[in-house]
Amino acid sequence: MKKEIVIGIDIGGTNTDFAFVDKKGTCYLKNNIRTDKYPDIDTFLDELCLELKKGITALKKEFSTVSIGIGAPNGNFYTGNIQFAPNLKWKGCIPLVKMVEERMSLPVVLTNDANAAAYGEMIYGAAKGMKDFIVITLGTGLGSGIVINGEMVYGHDGFAGELGHTTVIPNGRACGCGKKGCLETYASASGIVRTMHEILNMRKEDSLLRKKDLNKLTSQEIYIAAKKGDMLALEAFEITGEYIGMKLADAVAFSSPEAIILFGGLAKAGNYILNPVKKYMEQNLLSIYKNKVKLVLSDINNENAAVLGAAALGWEYLNKK
Numbered sequence: 001m002k003k004e005i006v007i008g009i010d011i012g013g014t015n016t017d018f019a020f021v022d023k024k025g026t027c028y029l030k031n032n033i034r035t036d037k038y039p040d041i042d043t044f045l046d047e048l049c050l051e052l053k054k055g056i057t058a059l060k061k062e063f064s065t066v067s068i069g070i071g072a073p074n075g076n077f078y079t080g081n082i083q084f085a086p087n088l089k090w091k092g093c094i095p096l097v098k099m100v101e102e103r104m105s106l107p108v109v110l111t112n113d114a115n116a117a118a119y120g121e122m123i124y125g126a127a128k129g130m131k132d133f134i135v136i137t138l139g140t141g142l143g144s145g146i147v148i149n150g151e152m153v154y155g156h157d158g159f160a161g162e163l164g165h166t167t168v169i170p171n172g173r174a175c176g177c178g179k180k181g182c183l184e185t186y187a188s189a190s191g192i193v194r195t196m197h198e199i200l201n202m203r204k205e206d207s208l209l210r211k212k213d214l215n216k217l218t219s220q221e222i223y224i225a226a227k228k229g230d231m232l233a234l235e236a237f238e239i240t241g242e243y244i245g246m247k248l249a250d251a252v253a254f255s256s257p258e259a260i261i262l263f264g265g266l267a268k269a270g271n272y273i274l275n276p277v278k279k280y281m282e283q284n285l286l287s288i289y290k291n292k293v294k295l296v297l298s299d300i301n302n303e304n305a306a307v308l309g310a311a312a313l314g315w316e317y318l319n320k321k
Helices: 041-059 096-104 115-125 190-202 219-226 231-255 266-268 273-282 305-320
Strands: 003-011 013-021 025-034 063-071 110-112 135-139 142-148 257-265 296-297
Touching: 003 041, 003 115, 003 135, 003 305, 013 063, 013 305, 025 041, 025 110, 025 305, 041 063, 041 096, 041 115, 063 096, 063 115, 063 305, 096 110, 110 115, 110 305, 115 135, 115 142, 115 257, 115 305, 135 231, 135 266, 190 219, 190 231, 190 266, 219 231, 219 266, 231 273, 257 266, 257 273, 266 273, 273 296
Parallel strands: 003 063, 063 110, 135 257, 257 296
Antiparallel strands: 003 013, 013 025, 135 142
16 A cells, blocks of 8 residues: 655745655655746746656656645645735736646645745744744744644634744834835844844955955854954844844733754854854743743754655645545
């Protein structure tokens, strides 16, 4: 008897990763195509689905492909649409689930990338066995997947959980969403770069980063400088951790999670980001929550994390069906 397998797809602004994933989280035929190469959604999906069908054929002797889970920016679980995603070339409202189902003749389920990460942590990662937790994705922006009593929080319209677009500094930095002062403009890979620019412009102390082309500065370079003891780079992590910690204290107040899990590129900085986040979260928590909420890093293999999250969504969909 053939084993069941699902396809996990992570659609990003630059690349789209996909893999065939079994119930244990083993990935087969992991591959990717360029998202930004295709001028329209139909051409993109034609190419993607061609690759997926090749994979189904290659695995058909051993596996039966039973569903597709997709994580994408502004992916709406309720409608199956990608709605006005600022980081994708295809604008407006895209009926992605319908378009993929027509091409693949398989059940398809969609959510945003942060919620997909939360499903991945719940099934394969640090939140295994938990019913109440929050996953914070620290990438180019800041996303959040909130699980309460074992259920993902979607709200009435499918867009609940946008902690990255709560205000941390009134009338602060301009955000791609159109608001000012959003958390993600301070607490993300791009946010810490903006903070580092400000520190270097305001301060006169020596820094390893003054030798860099600041127009091309990355969060990875700030992390490397911090590891070498660069005081201004360490200050950038302290400031970033303070903003995240403050807003996580607010999130704890409305959801009382067992754990908060940090996921994504900036989370790879480990204790350089984890320690200040923990410090400022505890400082801002109500006394009834202090020292109760675990703050941990994702323990999913970073190379497969995004597609595992999308695949976990596919498995969860099948379980509920």
